[in-house]
Amino acid sequence: MPAHSIVIAPSILACDFGRLHEEVRRAEAAGADWLHLDVMDGHFVDNISFGPAFVDFVAKVATVPLDVHLMVERPDHYFPRFVKSAANITVHVEAQHDVRKTLAGIREMGRTCGLSLRPATPFEAVVPYLDQIDLLLVMTVVPGFGGQPFMPEMLTKVQDARDRRERLGMKYRIEVDGGINEKTAAQTREAGADTFVAGTSVFAAPDMAEAMRKVRGV
Ligand SMILES: O=C(CO)[C@H](O)[C@H](O)COP(=O)(O)O
Numbered sequence: 001m002p003a004h005s006i007v008i009a010p011s012i013l014a015c016d017f018g019r020l021h022e023e024v025r026r027a028e029a030a031g032a033d034w035l036h037l038d039v040m041d042g043h044f045v046d047n048i049s050f051g052p053a054f055v056d057f058v059a060k061v062a063t064v065p066l067d068v069h070l071m072v073e074r075p076d077h078y079f080p081r082f083v084k085s086a087a088n089i090t091v092h093v094e095a096q097h098d099v100r101k102t103l104a105g106i107r108e109m110g111r112t113c114g115l116s117l118r119p120a121t122p123f124e125a126v127v128p129y130l131d132q133i134d135l136l137l138v139m140t141v142v143p144g145f146g147g148q149p150f151m152p153e154m155l156t157k158v159q160d161a162r163d164r165r166e167r168l169g170m171k172y173r174i175e176v177d178g179g180i181n182e183k184t185a186a187q188t189r190e191a192g193a194d195t196f197v198a199g200t201s202v203f204a205a206p207d208m209a210e211a212m213r214k215v216r217g218v
């Protein structure tokens with residue numbers, strides 16, 4: 001029996017920002033369970049994307065929960081600005097903050113919390129926090145940009161996350177993000193992932209609903 005239902009979260013980073021409202025509608029009509037929002041500050045990653053005002057706008061038009069991925073150097077300082085619009089807020093273990101305190105702060109404000117790790121960060125780095133999270137986000141590309149190829153070496157990290165969860169009777173979701181398409185979703189699902197972020201493979205597909213069914217594996 002799988003620990004969690006399958007969730008597909010299209011990444012808004014890959015949509016046409018000039019038609020944001022219609023793109024949100026298109027993703028929802030194609031079967032999005034959540035929408036994934038990549039916040040980048042130009043310090044933690046080598047890119048700048050969007051901030052709270054943009055996420056608030058998406059929240060105004062969206063009918064599904066928002067999954068906010070904070071790729072920022074000081075998530076402890078910025079996460080409160082996303083609480084109004086986000087259902088889940090994910091922060092990075094490598095950022096400059098007291099991880100335990102940030103995770104507790106997100107939960108105290110009534111949101112679920114996620115913890116993420118870069119491909120170069122070993123799984124052991126998140127182990128001390130696993131009892132405190134709702135979701136573990138395993139990055140399957142170097143964070144900062146959409147459209148990069150999936151890193152197959154990350155499959156063992158997903159397996160470690162699943163094995164550890166089962167061994168200790170924990171409940172966190174296992175989310176994968178970066179280069180997820182029909183093939184890599186199947187590989188990561190097999191390894192234990194239940195939550196799939198997909199940007200380019202779904203927004204650039206000729207038929208978004210079909211592309212999302214393929215990611216879902218149906
Ligand atoms: O966090 C991210 C990048 O840092 C994005 O969520 C990710 O890259 C999704 O885009 P794609 O599916 O095109 O790889």
Ligand SMILES: [Fe+2]
Nearest residue numbers: 038069177197
């Ligand atoms: Fe992301």
